[in-house]
Amino acid sequence: MFSNLSDKLEVVFKKLRGAGKLSEKNIKDSMREVRQALLEADVNYKVAKRFVQAVQEKAVGEEVLRSIEPGQQVIKIVHDELVQLLGGKAEPLAPIEKTPTVYMVCGLQGSGKTTLCGKLALMTKRKNKKPLLVAADIYRPAAVKQLKVLADSIAVEHFSIDGAKPQEICKKAVAYAEKNFIDLVILDTAGRLHIDDELMKELEEIKALVNPDELLLVADAMTGQDAVKVAEQFHQRLSITGVVLSKLDGDARGGAALSIREVTGCPIKLASIGEKLGDIEPFHPDRLASRILGMGDIVTLVEKAQENINQEQAMKMQEKLLKAKFDFEDFLQQMDQLKKMGPLDSLLKMIPGVGKALKGITVDERDMERMVAIIKSMTIEERRNPMIIDGSRKKRIARGSGNSVQAVNQLLKQFHAMQKMFHNMNKGRLKGLPKGMMPF
Ligand SMILES: Nc1nc2c(ncn2[C@@H]2O[C@H](COP(=O)(O)OP(=O)(O)O)[C@@H](O)[C@H]2O)c(=O)[nH]1
Numbered sequence: 001m002f003s004n005l006s007d008k009l010e011v012v013f014k015k016l017r018g019a020g021k022l023s024e025k026n027i028k029d030s031m032r033e034v035r036q037a038l039l040e041a042d043v044n045y046k047v048a049k050r051f052v053q054a055v056q057e058k059a060v061g062e063e064v065l066r067s068i069e070p071g072q073q074v075i076k077i078v079h080d081e082l083v084q085l086l087g088g089k090a091e092p093l094a095p096i097e098k099t100p101t102v103y104m105v106c107g108l109q110g111s112g113k114t115t116l117c118g119k120l121a122l123m124t125k126r127k128n129k130k131p132l133l134v135a136a137d138i139y140r141p142a143a144v145k146q147l148k149v150l151a152d153s154i155a156v157e158h159f160s161i162d163g164a165k166p167q168e169i170c171k172k173a174v175a176y177a178e179k180n181f182i183d184l185v186i187l188d189t190a191g192r193l194h195i196d197d198e199l200m201k202e203l204e205e206i207k208a209l210v211n212p213d214e215l216l217l218v219a220d221a222m223t224g225q226d227a228v229k230v231a232e233q234f235h236q237r238l239s240i241t242g243v244v245l246s247k248l249d250g251d252a253r254g255g256a257a258l259s260i261r262e263v264t265g266c267p268i269k270l271a272s273i274g275e276k277l278g279d280i281e282p283f284h285p286d287r288l289a290s291r292i293l294g295m296g297d298i299v300t301l302v303e304k305a306q307e308n309i310n311q312e313q314a315m316k317m318q319e320k321l322l323k324a325k326f327d328f329e330d331f332l333q334q335m336d337q338l339k340k341m342g343p344l345d346s347l348l349k350m351i352p353g354v355g356k357a358l359k360g361i362t363v364d365e366r367d368m369e370r371m372v373a374i375i376k377s378m379t380i381e382e383r384r385n386p387m388i389i390d391g392s393r394k395k396r397i398a399r400g401s402g403n404s405v406q407a408v409n410q411l412l413k414q415f416h417a418m419q420k421m422f423h424n425m426n427k428g429r430l431k432g433l434p435k436g437m438m439p440f
C-alpha cells in the first residue's frame with residue numbers, strides 16, 4: 001500500500017545523502033518534497049503541513065552528529081515523527097478480564113465489520129477464551145446469515161433473535177453471555193452507506209445499554225480521506241475507543257492510515273490485512289513507519305516466523321545456514337515451515353532491500369511445489385549429499401517426479417547458488433554488516 005510513498009521518500013533522502021552537508025536550504029527543499037509525497041499519498045493536507053513543520057524544526061535545530069551522515073539523521077527524524085503521527089506506541093485492545101467483556105464493532109457498510117468480528121472471535125478462541133458473535137445488523141437478511149456462516153466456520157457460538165430490534169438483541173446477548181460463561185461478546189452492528197442520524201441513534205442506544213469495554217470503528221483504508229471523515233464523525237457522536245484500519249492489504253495510497261490518528265486523536269488498534277480470518281495484526285506505529293521508509297519490517301517477520309516455526313528446528317537451521325552446510329533434507333523441512341507462514345512473496349517483501357528487488361515479480365508457488373516433488377524423488381543419500389547425483393541419477397529423479405532432466409539440473413544449480421550465497425553472507429557477517437543496511 002505504501003510503495004509509492006516509500007519510493008518518493010527514498011529519492012528525497014538519496015539527494016540529501018548525496019549533499020553531504022546539511023544546510024537550512026537543503027533541509028527546506030527536501031521537506032517541500034516530503035510534503036508533496038505525503039499529499040500524493042492522500043495524506044490530509046493539514047496533517048502533512050504539521051508533519052513537515054515538525055521535522056524541519058527538529059532537523060534545523062539539531063546539531064549534526066559527527067559519527068553519522070547528516071542525511072541519515074534527517075531520516076531518523078522523519079522516522080520518529082512518523083511514529084508519533086501514527087500514535088507513538090501500539091495500543092492493545094481492552095483485556096478480556098471480566099466475564100463477559102464486550103466489544104462493539106461499528107462502521108459504514110462494506111468497511112469490514114462482520115469480517116473483523118470473525119477475526120476477533122478467532123483471536124479470542126486462540127487464547128482459549130470463549131467468544132460470542134452477536135448479529136445486530138438486522139437490516140440486511142444476508143448479514144445475519146454471513147455472521148452465522150463465519151461463526152460456524154471457526155466453531156464459535158452465534159447469537160441472533162428473529163424479528164427483534166438491535167438494541168434488544170445486544171442487551172439479551174450480554175445477559176445470555178453472563179449465564180453461559182462467555183468471555184467476550186462481539187457485537188456486529190449495522191452500517192449504512194453514509195452516516196445518518198438514525199444509525200447514530202441506534203448505536204448510541206446500544207452503547208448505553210451494554211456499556212462496551214471497547215467500541216471499535218472499522219475504517220476502510222481504501223476509501224482514503226473519506227475514512228478520515230467517517231472516523232471523525234463516529235468519534236464525535238460515540239466516543240469510540242479504537243480504530244481498526246481495514247483493507248490495508250489493498251493498493252490504495254495509504255493516506256487514511258497516516259491521517260486518522262492525528263485527526264481523530266483516537267488510537268489505531270488493529271490492522272486488517274486480508275479477507276481471511278487470520279489476516280489481522282496489532283497496529284505498531286514504529287513498524288509501519290519503518291516499512292514506509294523502506295526499512296522493511298524485520299520485527300513482524302521475526303514474530304511471524306516465531307509463531308509458526310518450531311524454535312529448536314529454527315536454531316539448528318540457522319546454524320547450518322551459517323555454516324553453509326545444509327542439504328536437501330533441510331531444504332524440504334524449510335519448505336514445509338515456509339508454507340505455514342503464508343504466501344512466500346508477502347514474507348519476502350518484509351525483508352529490507354528484498355521488497356524492492358521483488359517488485360513486479362511474484363514467487364510462483366507452483367515452482368516451489370515442483371522443487372519439492374523433485375527433492376522427494378531423491379534418495380535420502382542423494383538429499384544429504386547432492387554431489388553424488390550424476391547423469392543416470394538425474395534421469396531417474398526426473399522420471400520419478402514427472403519432470404525433465406533440465407528441471408532437475410536447474411534445481412541443483414539453484415541449490416549450489418544458494419549455498420554459495422549463504423557462505424558469502426556468513427563471511428559478510430563476520431566483517432560486520434554491509435554499509436547501508438542499518439540506516440540508524
Ligand atoms: N482485502 C481485504 N478485504 C476485506 C478486508 N476486510 C473485509 N474485507 C472484504 O470487504 C467486504 C466487506 O466486508 P464485511 O465484513 O462484509 O463488511 P461489513 O458490511 O462492514 O460487515 C467483504 O468482501 C470482505 O471480504 C481486508 O482487510 N482486506
Ligand SMILES: [Mg+2]
Nearest residue numbers: 113114137143
Ligand atoms: Mg456486516
